[in-house]
Amino acid sequence: MAVDLTLVSFFALAALTLVSGAVVAFSRNIIHATVALLGCFLGIAGLYVQLSADFLAAVQVLVYVGGTLTLILFAVMLTARIEDVRTSNTSTGLPVGVALVAALLLVLGKVATTTAWPETPRAPMPSTAKLGHALLGDYLLPFELGSILLLAAMIGAVVLARRAVKRNWEKA
Amino acid sequence: MDSVSFVFALLKIALILGFLVTLTAVLTWVERRQCALIQDRVGPNRAVVYVPGLALKLLAGGGGLGLGAALAAAGMALREHPKAMVVCFAAAAVVALAGVVGAVRVPSGTVGIRLAGMLHPVADGIKFITKEDFVPPNGDRLLHALGPIIALFPALVTLAVVPFGDTLAVQLGAGGNLWSRLAHGRIGWADSLRHYHAAVPRFGMPTLSPDLLPVPLQIVDLDVGILYIFALAGTGIIGAAVAGWSSDNKYALLGGLRAASQMVSYEVAMGLSLVGAFMISSSLRLDDIVRWQSEHTWGIFVQPFAFVLFLATAVAEQKRTPFDAPEGESEIVAGYFLEYSGMKFSMFMMGEYMELIVSSALLVTIFLGGYAIPFVHRDGITLAFGDRVLWQAALPHVALVALSVLVFFGKLLAVCFLQLFIRWTVPRFRYDQVMRLGWRRLLPAALVNMMLTGAALIAVDHASAGIDQALRIAADVCNAVVVLGFAYGGVAFVRFLASRPKPQQELLSTSAQRAHAQGGAHTSPMQA
Amino acid sequence: MLATYAPLFLLFAVAAVLVLGLFFATPLLGAKVPPNAEKMLPFECGAETTGSRHVKLSVKFYMTAILFVVFDVEAIFIYPWAIQFRTLGWVGLATMTGFLATLALALVYCWKKGALEWEH
Numbered sequence: 001m002a003v004d005l006t007l008v009s010f011f012a013l014a015a016l017t018l019v020s021g022a023v024v025a026f027s028r029n030i031i032h033a034t035v036a037l038l039g040c041f042l043g044i045a046g047l048y049v050q051l052s053a054d055f056l057a058a059v060q061v062l063v064y065v066g067g068t069l070t071l072i073l074f075a076v077m078l079t080a081r082i083e084d085v086r087t088s089n090t091s092t093g094l095p096v097g098v099a100l101v102a103a104l105l106l107v108l109g110k111v112a113t114t115t116a117w118p119e120t121p122r123a124p125m126p127s128t129a130k131l132g133h134a135l136l137g138d139y140l141l142p143f144e145l146g147s148i149l150l151l152a153a154m155i156g157a158v159v160l161a162r163r164a165v166k167r168n169w170e171k172a
Numbered sequence: 173m174d175s176v177s178f179v180f181a182l183l184k185i186a187l188i189l190g191f192l193v194t195l196t197a198v199l200t201w202v203e204r205r206q207c208a209l210i211q212d213r214v215g216p217n218r219a220v221v222y223v224p225g226l227a228l229k230l231l232a233g234g235g236g237l238g239l240g241a242a243l244a245a246a247g248m249a250l251r252e253h254p255k256a257m258v259v260c261f262a263a264a265a266v267v268a269l270a271g272v273v274g275a276v277r278v279p280s281g282t283v284g285i286r287l288a289g290m291l292h293p294v295a296d297g298i299k300f301i302t303k304e305d306f307v308p309p310n311g312d313r314l315l316h317a318l319g320p321i322i323a324l325f326p327a328l329v330t331l332a333v334v335p336f337g338d339t340l341a342v343q344l345g346a347g348g349n350l351w352s353r354l355a356h357g358r359i360g361w362a363d364s365l366r367h368y369h370a371a372v373p374r375f376g377m378p379t380l381s382p383d384l385l386p387v388p389l390q391i392v393d394l395d396v397g398i399l400y401i402f403a404l405a406g407t408g409i410i411g412a413a414v415a416g417w418s419s420d421n422k423y424a425l426l427g428g429l430r431a432a433s434q435m436v437s438y439e440v441a442m443g444l445s446l447v448g449a450f451m452i453s454s455s456l457r458l459d460d461i462v463r464w465q466s467e468h469t470w471g472i473f474v475q476p477f478a479f480v481l482f483l484a485t486a487v488a489e490q491k492r493t494p495f496d497a498p499e500g501e502s503e504i505v506a507g508y509f510l511e512y513s514g515m516k517f518s519m520f521m522m523g524e525y526m527e528l529i530v531s532s533a534l535l536v537t538i539f540l541g542g543y544a545i546p547f548v549h550r551d552g553i554t555l556a557f558g559d560r561v562l563w564q565a566a567l568p569h570v571a572l573v574a575l576s577v578l579v580f581f582g583k584l585l586a587v588c589f590l591q592l593f594i595r596w597t598v599p600r601f602r603y604d605q606v607m608r609l610g611w612r613r614l615l616p617a618a619l620v621n622m623m624l625t626g627a628a629l630i631a632v633d634h635a636s637a638g639i640d641q642a643l644r645i646a647a648d649v650c651n652a653v654v655v656l657g658f659a660y661g662g663v664a665f666v667r668f669l670a671s672r673p674k675p676q677q678e679l680l681s682t683s684a685q686r687a688h689a690q691g692g693a694h695t696s697p698m699q700a
Numbered sequence: 701m702l703a704t705y706a707p708l709f710l711l712f713a714v715a716a717v718l719v720l721g722l723f724f725a726t727p728l729l730g731a732k733v734p735p736n737a738e739k740m741l742p743f744e745c746g747a748e749t750t751g752s753r754h755v756k757l758s759v760k761f762y763m764t765a766i767l768f769v770v771f772d773v774e775a776i777f778i779y780p781w782a783i784q785f786r787t788l789g790w791v792g793l794a795t796m797t798g799f800l801a802t803l804a805l806a807l808v809y810c811w812k813k814g815a816l817e818w819e820h
Contacts, residue, residue: 035315035318038407055780059399062399062406062776063773065403065406065407066403066409066436066768066772067765067769067772068769070409070410070768071762071765071768074429074433077429127395132780132788133788135777135780135781136788136791136795143777144795144802146773147803150806151803151809154766154767154809155806157770158813161759161762177703177706177707185710185714189715304730305727308740309740324719328715328718332707332711392704392707394704399779421743421744423744432765433761436768437764437768439772447782450779454785505743516723516726519723616807623793623800626793626796633789
C-alpha cells in the first residue's frame with residue numbers, strides 16, 4: 001500500500017523532462033520549442049534535488065532558465081521573420097543525427113550497467129559549502145581558468161554584436 | 173511526512189498565501205491613497221455599498237447583543253476559572269454596549285459604506301472577472317496563455333524560504349501517537365529547561381529534550397535559501413518575454429524585450445549586492461542571516477551600501493517607477509501586457525505587487541533584522557552592552573514567538589509602504605539611463621562592496637580581543653539606536669494621530685485670490 | 701529528501717491551483733461579446749497600425765542577455781566562496797581577487813568597446 005513517493009516524483013520529473021525535450025526536438029514552431037526548454041530545465045533541476053544536489057538545482061534554474069533560455073528567446077525573437085518561416089525548425093542531416101544518438105545511447109547504456117549504484121538513498125546534505133571548499137582547494141586552477149573562459153566568451157560576444165551593429169549601420 | 177508536519181505545512185502555506193493575496197489587494201489601495209494624498213486629490217472613493225440604515229442598526233445592535241450574550245454564556249461556563257470568567261463578562265459588557273451605541277449612532281435612511289476606498293480592490297476584482305476575455309486572433313494562443321501563468325506563479329511561491337517568526341517549540345506530552353502527544357503538550361518548554369537556558373548565552377535553541385517538537389515558522393528550510401528566490405525570480409522573466417512575443421503587437425513585443433532585458437541586467441547587481449551579507453553570516457539560509465543579526469546587529473549597519481544597492485535593484489526588478497520603461501505608456505502604449513484583458517491582465521499586476529512584497533520581505537530579513545527584535549532573545553529581554561548586562565527579564569516562549577511574528581509583518585508593511593512611496597517621488601528614467609545605471613554603476617558598486625566587505629571581515633576576524641569587544645559594544649549601541657528610533661517614531665506617530673491638522677488654504681493663483689475675495693468658489697463636499 | 705521538500709511541493713500545488721483558477725476566471729465568467737474587425741486589430745492607442753508587427757529590434761537586447769549569462773555564471777562561483785569566506789581567510793580573498801580581476805577586465809573591455817551603451 002505504501003506508495004514510494006520518491007519514486008513517483010522521480011517518474012513525474014523524468015516524464016516532464018522527456019516530454020519537454022521531445023517538444024523541443026519535434027515542434028515545428030521554433031518559439032514553442034524554445035519555451036518547452038523551460039519544462040526540460042525545470043525537470044532536470046528537480047532531478048538534481050532528488051540526487052541531493054540542492055545547489056546545482058538552484059544553479060540549473062538560475063543560469064539555464066534565467067540566463068540561457070532568455071538568451072535563446074532573444075535570439076529567436078530578434079531573428080527577422082522567424083515565425084513566417086514555418087520550416088525554420090526542420091531537421092537536417094538525419095543519418096548523422098541517428099548515428100550520434102546511437103553512439104550516445106551506447107555510452108549511456110554502458111555507464112548505466114557498469115556503475116555500482118548505491119542501494120540505499122542518501123540523506124539530503126547541503127552541498128554549497130562543500131563546493132566552496134572544493135573550488136578554492138582541489139579545483140583552484142579550473143576555477144581561475146573559468147574566469148578566463150568567461151572573459152573569452154564576453155569578448156567574443158562583443159566582437160559579434162559590434163559587427164552586427166556596424167553592418168546595420170552600413171546598410172542604412 | 174507524518175500527518176502532524178503535513179497539517180503544520182498546510183497551515184503555514186495558508187497563512188503565507190492568504191497574507192500575500194490580501195496584502196496585494198491592500199497595496200493597490202494604499203498606492204492610490206498615497207498618490208491622492210501627495211497630489212492633493214480625493215483618491216479612491218467611488219466604490220460604495222448602499223445599505224438601508226435600519227438593517228445596519230439591526231445588524232449592529234443584534235450582533236453586539238448576540239455576541240455579548242454568547243460571551244456571557246462562555247463566562248458562565250468558565251465558572252471554575254474566576255479570572256477567565258471576569259474577562260468574559262467584561263468583554264460581554266463592552267461588546268453589547270458597543271453594539272447598542274453603534275445602533276443608535278447609525279443614521280436612518282440609506283447609508284453608503286465606503287471604508288475610505290477600501291472597497292476598491294473588491295470592485296476591481298469583480299470587474300476583472302466580468303470583463304471580456306480577449307486573445308489576439310493572430311497571436312500565439314498557447315504562449316499567450318502561458319505568459320501570465322509563468323509571470324504569477326514564481327511570485328506566489330518565492331516567500332516559502334523566508335522565516336516569518338522565530339521557531340516555535342512545543343513540549344510534547346506523554347502517550348500515544350504524535351497527535352495525542354501534541355494535544356497533551358504545551359507551547360514552550362518545561363520551566364527547568366528555561367531556567368537552564370537563561371543561564372547560557374543570549375541565543376540558541378534548546379534541543380536538549382527529545383520531547384521538544386520545533387516548528388520553524390517558514391514553509392521550507394532550504395540550504396540554498398536565497399538562491400531559490402533568485403532562481404524563481406529568473407523564471408518570471410520568461411513570462412514577460414513570452415507575453416510580449418505572443419501578443420501580435422509590436423509595442424507588446426518591445427515591452428516584453430525591454431522588461432526581460434532590464435530584469436536580467438539588474439538581477440546580476442541584485443545577486444552580487446547581497447554577497448557581503450552572505451559572507452558575514454557564512455550562509456545562504458535566511459534563518460541563519462536573521463540569527464546573525466539577532467546575535468549582533470541589523471544588517472543595515474554592517475552593509476549600508478548593499479542596502480541601497482538592493483533597494484534600487486529590487487525596484488528595477490519589479491519594473492516599477494522610476495524603472496518602468498518596459499510599460500511606459502508614453503512610449504510603448506502599455507508594454508508587454510498590452511493585449512491582455514480581465515483577470516489575465518490582473519495576474520501580471522498581482523505578480524508585480526507580490527514581487528514588491530517578496531523584495532520587501534528580503535530587505536527586512538537581510539538588512540532589518542527579520543523577525544528579530546534588538547535585545548530580545550530566546551529567553552526574554554537582555555539589555556546588554558558587550559558583556560555588561562544592564563537589565564534582564566524573562567518572557568514566556570509563546571509571547572516571544574508571537575512578538576517575532578508581529579514584528580516581522582510590521583516591518584514588512586513598513587518597507588512595502590516605503591517602496592510604494594518611491595513610485596510617487598521619482599520620475600521615470602529613460603531606457604538607456606536604466607541600462608547604464610544597472611551595468612555601469614550598480615554592478616561595479618556591488619563588486620567593490622563585496623571586496624571591501626571581504627577585507628573588513630578578515631581584519632575583524634583577526635582583530636585583538638579588545639577590538640572585538642569594542643565591536644560588540646558598537647553593535648549593541650546600534651541596537652540601542654534602533655530601539656530609541658522606534659520609540660521616538662512611535663511617540664511622533666501617536667502625536668500626529670492625536671493632533672488635528674488645521675485646514676489651511678493657500679491661494680497661489682490670482683484667479684483663486686479673486687474668487688476668494690468674492691466669497692470663494694463652491695464645490696460639492698468630497699466624500700472620502 | 702521528501703521530509704525537506706514535501707512542504708515545497710504542497711505549496712507548488714496550492715499555488716498552481718490558485719494561478720489556474722485566476723487564469724480561467726475571466727474566460728469562464730467574463731462577458732461574451734461578439735468579435736468585430738476593429739477589436740481584433742492590434743491595440744495602438746487608436747492610431748492606425750502601420751507596417752508589420754516585426755519591427756527591427758536592436759541587437760543590444762541580445763548583447764545584454766550574453767552579458768547576463770557571463771555575470772550570472774560568475775555569481776554562481778561567488779556564492780559558495782562567500783559562505784566559506786570566513787574559513788578560507790586571506791587565501792580565499794586573494795583567489796577571488798584573481799578571479800574577479802579577469803572579469804573586471806571583461807567588464808572594462810565591454811565598457812570601452814561601447815557594449816554598455818544604449819544611446820543609439
